[in-house]
Amino acid sequence: xxxxxxxxxxxxxxxxxxxxxxxxxxxxxxxxxxxxxxxxxxxxxxxxxxxxxxxxxxxxxxxxxxxxxxxxxxxxxxxxxxxxxxxxxxxxxxxxxxxxxxxxxxxxxxxxxxxxxxxxxxxxxxxxxxxxxxxxxxxxxxxxxxxxxxxxxxxxxxxxxxxxxxxxxxxxxxxxxxxxxxxxxxxxxxxxxxxxxxxxxxxxxxxxxxxxxxxxxxxxxxxxxxxxxxxxxxxxxxxxxxxxxxxxxxxxxxxxxxxxxxxxxxxxxxxxxxxxxxxxxxxxxxxxxxxxxxxxxxxxxxxxxxxxxxxxxxxxxxxxxxxxxxxxxxxxxxxxxxxxxxxxxxxxxxxxxxxxxxxxxxxxxxxxxxxxxxxxxxxxxxxxxxxxxxxxxxxxxxxxxxxxxxxxxxxxxxxxxxxxxxxxxxxxxxxxxxxxxxxxxxxxxxxxxxxxxxxxxxxxxxxxxxxxxxxxxxxxxxxxxxxxxxxxxxxxxxxxxxxxxxxxxxxxxxxxxxxxxxxxxxxxxxxxxxxxxxxxxxxxxxxxxxxxxxxxxxxxxxxxxxxxxxxxxxxxxxxxxxxxxxxxxxxxxxxxxxxxxxxxxxxxxxxxxxxxxxxxxxxxxxxxxxxxxxxxxxxxxxxxxxxxxxxxxxxxxxxxxxxxxxxxxxxxxxxxxxxx
Numbered sequence: 001x002x003x004x005x006x007x008x009x010x011x012x013x014x015x016x017x018x019x020x021x022x023x024x025x026x027x028x029x030x031x032x033x034x035x036x037x038x039x040x041x042x043x044x045x046x047x048x049x050x051x052x053x054x055x056x057x058x059x060x061x062x063x064x065x066x067x068x069x070x071x072x073x074x075x076x077x078x079x080x081x082x083x084x085x086x087x088x089x090x091x092x093x094x095x096x097x098x099x100x101x102x103x104x105x106x107x108x109x110x111x112x113x114x115x116x117x118x119x120x121x122x123x124x125x126x127x128x129x130x131x132x133x134x135x136x137x138x139x140x141x142x143x144x145x146x147x148x149x150x151x152x153x154x155x156x157x158x159x160x161x162x163x164x165x166x167x168x169x170x171x172x173x174x175x176x177x178x179x180x181x182x183x184x185x186x187x188x189x190x191x192x193x194x195x196x197x198x199x200x201x202x203x204x205x206x207x208x209x210x211x212x213x214x215x216x217x218x219x220x221x222x223x224x225x226x227x228x229x230x231x232x233x234x235x236x237x238x239x240x241x242x243x244x245x246x247x248x249x250x251x252x253x254x255x256x257x258x259x260x261x262x263x264x265x266x267x268x269x270x271x272x273x274x275x276x277x278x279x280x281x282x283x284x285x286x287x288x289x290x291x292x293x294x295x296x297x298x299x300x301x302x303x304x305x306x307x308x309x310x311x312x313x314x315x316x317x318x319x320x321x322x323x324x325x326x327x328x329x330x331x332x333x334x335x336x337x338x339x340x341x342x343x344x345x346x347x348x349x350x351x352x353x354x355x356x357x358x359x360x361x362x363x364x365x366x367x368x369x370x371x372x373x374x375x376x377x378x379x380x381x382x383x384x385x386x387x388x389x390x391x392x393x394x395x396x397x398x399x400x401x402x403x404x405x406x407x408x409x410x411x412x413x414x415x416x417x418x419x420x421x422x423x424x425x426x427x428x429x430x431x432x433x434x435x436x437x438x439x440x441x442x443x444x445x446x447x448x449x450x451x452x453x454x455x456x457x458x459x460x461x462x463x464x465x466x467x468x469x470x471x472x473x474x475x476x477x478x479x480x481x482x483x484x485x486x487x488x489x490x491x492x493x494x495x496x497x498x499x500x501x502x503x504x505x506x507x508x509x510x511x512x513x514x515x516x517x518x519x520x521x522x523x524x525x526x527x528x529x530x531x532x533x534x535x536x537x538x539x540x541x542x543x544x545x546x547x548x549x550x551x552x553x554x555x556x557x558x559x560x561x562x563x564x565x566x567x568x569x570x571x572x573x574x575x576x577x578x579x580x581x582x583x584x585x586x587x588x589x590x591x592x593x594x595x596x597x598x599x600x601x602x603x604x605x606x607x608x609x610x611x612x613x614x615x616x617x618x619x620x621x622x623x624x625x626x627x628x629x630x631x632x633x634x635x636x637x638x639x640x641x642x643x644x645x646x647x648x649x650x651x652x653x654x655x656x657x658x659x660x661x662x663x664x665x666x667x668x669x670x671x672x673x674x675x676x
Contacts, residue, residue, distance in 0.1 A: 218272025
């Protein structure tokens with residue numbers, strides 16, 4: 001029986017006490033810290049920093065450097081092309097990064113003692129990702145190539161022929177032929193190894209499969225052994241990867257040859273292999289249930305000499321995300337979603353004892369100093385975009401090292417996230433988050449924005465989200481409520497499991513109970529002026545609400561599922577609907593029909609809640625036809641509705657001017673109907 005680690009830390013209602021409310025342009029003016037990389041000696045941190053230009057409608061990333069003691073960061077790269085993915089060379093004398101400054105994405109190295117960046121690789125294809133061997137003599141990298149090409153050059157020539165051909169037809173023989181937001185075009189991701197100068201390239205994963213896989217990988221999908229002789233990597237080599245989650249971890253010599261399946265005994269997800277620094281172990285994450293992408297991860301410890309495998313987190317009802325080793329190979333650090341936060345823990349591999357280190361806010365990108373005394377990470381909250389922090393492990397104290405958005409944030413009035421819990425009719429309890437508008441007064445009445453997260457196995461957290469930003473939703477003068485109903489991550493696996501095969505059942509009841517609770521307990525919410533909004537599964541729930549209740553003045557559905565059967569026939573991954581609805585729609589049509597808002601669309605005749613429908617053409621997870629069906633039904637039954645179609649966006653809206661239009665239309669829709 002697993003035990004849920006609970007805590008009763010309630011967020012104090014503090015604010016960024018500025019002079020004005022946040023605007024959409026402010027949101028896009030925030031500088032965004034990306035990857036962080038600690039130098040081998042622990043004295044400096046390299047990080048990517050992205051800045052957006054609204055008028056240019058684009059973003060740009062450079063590499064920056066800050067002392068691990070704090071202080072003013074300094075910019076290292078200044079090229080007109082972005083520089084991303086900083087990694088220290090093992091000797092600590094230079095920082096490697098990716099850039100397309102000479103036409104294609106290649107690996108560069110910038111010496112810290114001065115001088116220009118040197119291009120290390122000149123491959124005829126783009127580099128997707130890379131890493132160094134411990135001694136700095138080798139580089140492993142991943143790239144998308146034609147599986148039947150005998151070299152990188154031949155793969156590039158095949159790309160050129162396709163680009164120059166006047167025939168643009170695609171001939172497809174199997175699944176997956178597209179993933180998330182791109183067509184695979186018959187290509188595969190392979191892992192290669194070369195020397196430190198980018199020469200003597202060898203394909204370590206030849207064949208008609210992806211390594212790393214297209215989906216369900218970890219934060220680190222391939223890694224060198226400490227002695228540099230072996231590579232561990234993740235791949236799905238099943239006949240139909242679109243219909244199963246059987247990602248496995250393989251081991252292969254860096255000289256090439258046959259790979260060995262380390263996790264062939266498990267038909268569910270295995271990923272994120274990590275060699276211990278002393279070379280004795282490989283730690284990795286594993287799920288237990290095949291076909292279920294939201295199952296709980298366990299950290300498994302594999303002893304390389306004896307072959308023994310041991311679950312380290314079996315007593316913990318949380319799902320580890322990023323995992324890193326201590327340098328003495330005696331413990332592991334990991335973070336996990338936990339009740340609206342992303343907490344950090346340490347586990348002793350000998351005793352199995354787990355200690356919670358960091359509880360507040362959302363914490364990611366863990367980096368540990370060689371002496372194990374300082375843990376570096378990124379922290380965010382709804383009033384603070386990502387900044388770099390350090391945690392003194394012995395003193396149990398965290399310190400902020402960077403302040404990249406301090407000037408702008410000091411101008412803005414933003415209230416911190418507050419939380420509440422409310423009882424359910426079955427005796428359980430549900431957790432919700434609230435953000436109050438700027439310059440809030442309890443004596444006033446405010447409209448309510450009721451947010452519903454995607455997934456469905458997602459989680460609203462205390463974060464500075466750049467698309468569904470709770471503080472941005474609150475900025476015009478609205479109270480924002482975001483509830484984590486059954487299906488949400490971070491509340492134990494049983495809570496997460498409860499949405500499967502019950503999409504519009506208990507989760508809908510939880511949401512409505514939460515709505516009742518806030519109306520009864522927070523007198524400043526105006527129950528006559530409420531709008532519900534959500535994306536993906538949240539969009540499904542908005543579509544479902546439109547057929548079930550007239551409680552809201554207006555609805556906003558982004559990338560929402562409307563008809564489960566047609567969704568199945570067009571989505572990229574099949575394991576997800578087959579798990580959620582107990583098989584294919586051809587074998588089990590009842591559940592697909594039961595949880596399809598389309599089957600209840602006739603209810604639009606009497607409910608008629610105005611709905612804004614939004615979708616991107618390049619969304620292959622929830623294809624755009626779902627929005628077209630939603631809008632068609634609304635219009636057919638004369639429900640006030642509007643469709644916003646983005647031909648150049650995917651499941652997400654990522655271009656600055658499109659995002660500004662998105663927010664403008666969303667706020668205009670809210671204002672129109674709460675005041676109608």
